[in-house]
Amino acid sequence: MTDFPLFKNLFNEVWQELTNACQEHLKGLDQARHVPNLPMQEKFDSIQEACRRHLAALSTQTIELTHHSLGSYNKTYEIYLNEYRTFITREFLTLGDTLNQGLHQVKQGIFDRMQQEGRLRGLSAKGLSFEEVLLQEVAMLPTLEIPLRWFKEFHVSYLGALHFKIREHLDILKPDFIFIHLSRDASAQDILLYITNSVEDCLDRIQSEYEEWAKDLNKMSFALVEEVLDQIFRAKNVRDNWEIFYYRHRTAIWPETYQGWSSNQEALKQGQAQLDQLKNFLL
Numbered sequence: 001m002t003d004f005p006l007f008k009n010l011f012n013e014v015w016q017e018l019t020n021a022c023q024e025h026l027k028g029l030d031q032a033r034h035v036p037n038l039p040m041q042e043k044f045d046s047i048q049e050a051c052r053r054h055l056a057a058l059s060t061q062t063i064e065l066t067h068h069s070l071g072s073y074n075k076t077y078e079i080y081l082n083e084y085r086t087f088i089t090r091e092f093l094t095l096g097d098t099l100n101q102g103l104h105q106v107k108q109g110i111f112d113r114m115q116q117e118g119r120l121r122g123l124s125a126k127g128l129s130f131e132e133v134l135l136q137e138v139a140m141l142p143t144l145e146i147p148l149r150w151f152k153e154f155h156v157s158y159l160g161a162l163h164f165k166i167r168e169h170l171d172i173l174k175p176d177f178i179f180i181h182l183s184r185d186a187s188a189q190d191i192l193l194y195i196t197n198s199v200e201d202c203l204d205r206i207q208s209e210y211e212e213w214a215k216d217l218n219k220m221s222f223a224l225v226e227e228v229l230d231q232i233f234r235a236k237n238v239r240d241n242w243e244i245f246y247y248r249h250r251t252a253i254w255p256e257t258y259q260g261w262s263s264n265q266e267a268l269k270q271g272q273a274q275l276d277q278l279k280n281f282l283l
Helices: 004-032 038-056 060-070 073-093 095-116 130-137 142-153 158-173 188-213 216-234 238-248 255-282
Strands: none
Touching (some): 004 216, 038 073, 060 073, 073 095, 073 158, 073 188, 095 142, 130 142, 142 238, 158 188
């Protein structure tokens, strides 16, 4: 006796639960895409604070020590311009980790839906994550494997996506582009004032720039998830591919159901064998 009618009912139920859960997840991302991403905002604020703490550590005493070593206020001024410019850029590079951590959480939300509402927790292999096992199991179904793979492997380079927007605001901290030049009778106090004003100006410009792209991560997350859901749930033939996948793994996905079904099938076989023996005996 085929189990396909039983399987069909189980699959229809899990398909509805999975697609509904993923759509609800997408709805939450949609509601958040017009506001700044909170972890990114917190990281940005901490970077700004770190830059200002580093600036606050500069004093006329340390400037004088550098001047005594170099023998020139102009060289001293350039040294500090370079120091604060490179400090700021190095601090902002750490935004890349926060950016990709946010994307990882968004992707994990979909994979969690697949394990829970999609009932795929039973897919496992020693030493491999759920996503890696899933990709192995759908390898023969490219309609599913291709979008799931690029979804899993998608990441953003901070240097490629955002850093260039900050670099243009650093010109005021480049010795060849500075707007404030030292006079002949400049002092350590003048250098402190110029460096402080230039760094604050630079941070203010970056702040204005950040306000424009602070929402980008949430917008990117929504677009990423919407695209993968389109590809794995709404594209041509994908439901048929999922049905093949689920049927292949039905005993791992519904162990409680198929264990009982197998027992019933075995009992039916034994009963049929006994009936056949009885018929043969009567004949």
